[in-house]
Amino acid sequence: xxxxxxxxxxxxxxxxxxINQIGEGAFSRVFRGIPQKNSPKAYLxxxxxxxxxxxxxxxxxxxxxxxxxxxxxxxxxQVLREVKIHKLISCGSGSSNLVQFVxxxxxxxxxxxxxxxxxxxxxxxxxVKYTYLSEDLSRHIIKPLAxxxxxxxxxxxxxxxxKPENLLFDQIKFVPSKKVKLRRSDDPTTKADEGxxxxxxxxxxxxxxxxxxxxxxxxxxxxxxxTPCGTVGYTAPEVVRDERYSMEVxxxxxxxxxxxxxxxFPPFYDEKIDILTEKIARGEYTFLQPWWDEISDGAKxxxxxxxxxxxxxxxxxxxLLNDEWLNTYDSVRELKR
Ligand code: ADP
Ligand code: MG
Numbered sequence: 558x559x560x561x562x563x564x565x566x567x568x569x570x571x572x573x574x575x576i577n578q579i580g581e582g583a584f585s586r587v588f589r590g591i592p593q594k595n596s597p598k599a600y601l602x603x604x605x606x607x608x609x610x611x612x613x614x615x616x617x618x619x620x621x622x623x624x625x626x627x628x629x630x631x632x633x634x635q636v637l638r639e640v641k642i643h644k645l646i647s648c649g650s651g652s653s654n655l656v657q658f659v660x661x662x663x664x665x666x667x668x669x670x671x672x673x674x675x676x677x678x679x680x681x682x683x684x685v686k687y688t689y690l691s692e693d694l695s696r697h698i699i700k701p702l703a704x705x706x707x708x709x710x711x712x713x714x715x716x717x718x719x720k721p722e723n724l725l726f727d728q729i730k731f732v733p734s735k736k737v738k739l740r741r742s743d744d745p746t747t748k749a750d751e752g753x754x755x756x757x758x759x760x761x762x763x764x765x766x767x768x769x770x771x772x773x774x775x776x777x778x779x780x781x782x783x784t785p786c787g788t789v790g791y792t793a794p795e796v797v798r799d800e801r802y803s804m805e806v807x808x809x810x811x812x813x814x815x816x817x818x819x820x821x822f823p824p825f826y827d828e829k830i831d832i833l834t835e836k837i838a839r840g841e842y843t844f845l846q847p848w849w850d851e852i853s854d855g856a857k858x859x860x861x862x863x864x865x866x867x868x869x870x871x872x873x874x875x876x877l878l879n880d881e882w883l884n885t886y887d888s889v890r891e892l893k894r
Pocket of ligand 1: 579580581582583584585587609611656672673674675676677722723725769770771772
């Protein structure tokens with residue numbers, strides 16, 4: 558009953574059948590796939606009836622431009638680095654909030670990264686485009702995200718690309734007790750409609766969130782934690798200096814996600830990229846009225862601590878996990894897990 562698609566990408570792919578495209582990134586197309594029975598790789602997928610297959614083209618389309626060779630090469634290095642890191646962090650008890658790594662294949666024209674499929678793939682990016690969430694629901698997104706980042710940081714890995722598109726919904730697991738407010742436009746100057754909106758309409762709920770996309774992730778030398786990750790004593794000063802605040806970029810990313818889910822638009826925005834860059838560099842954002850009027854001081858405080866320009870003063874992952882607002886008891890929480 559499997560409707561096989563006719564994808565070019567399928568021709569060079571063994572062991573998995575591509576069904577339909579479910580997502581797209583800057584250098585990738587992501588498909589829903591089914592592990593083929595009796596394939597030599599079947600042992601890898603005994604826990605999965607379906608998988609997500611991230612396909613990266615080796616020679617990107619339009620590769621005729623000047624640095625085609627270079628791009629190709631760096632793509633290869635990047636992909637192998639992504640796979641190495643994804644494998645590494647898929648181990649251990651804290652990995653349940655990360656999209657699981659399953660398998661990797663390379664063919665003449667493509668790289669294939671096979672991962673756990675998250676059925677609510679693109680939904681999250683869509684939700685934040687049109688709506689904002691209650692504080693309770695925001696906590697349910699930030700908490701698993703924080704646990705995912707905690708796991709990565711403990712293993713000496715920085716994600717470096719935390720944003721709504723890289724947060725994927727797990728299967729629907731609970732129904733929110735609070736109404737979600739719906740904004741019909743991503744233009745923050747239009748008034749948001751209040752109404753009942755349930756992400757995952759039909760299923761009637763919102764799933765747990767998992768962190769995905771390790772394409773920009775980086776393993777760093779551990780300078781101040783106890784994780785066994787190479788000998789620090791031999792690390793060059795410029796490396797230590799450069800990596801000193803690298804974990805903190807993820808905290809900033811979480812701050813941007815938190816701000817966005819709470820009000821429905823991002824903290825920093827300008828059509829001109831240089832002005833946007835300036836605003837970010839100065840940490841110039843506001844709790845814009847009227848959208849922030851009803852949001853609690855606890856939530857605002859949490860955003861402020863994450864969107865702190867000085868990385869030394871910014872919330873660390875442990876600060877965030879201990880944050881009072883994030884740990885506020887609410888009725889939805891009991892249903893979690
Ligand atoms: P890129 O590195 O090119 O940004 P991503 O890994 O972020 O690629 O994947 C691109 C998009 O594909 C995601 O934003 C998401 O919508 C979808 N996607 C990726 N991985 C999965 C997955 N495991 N399950 C469901 N959807 C996924
Ligand atoms: Mg991505």
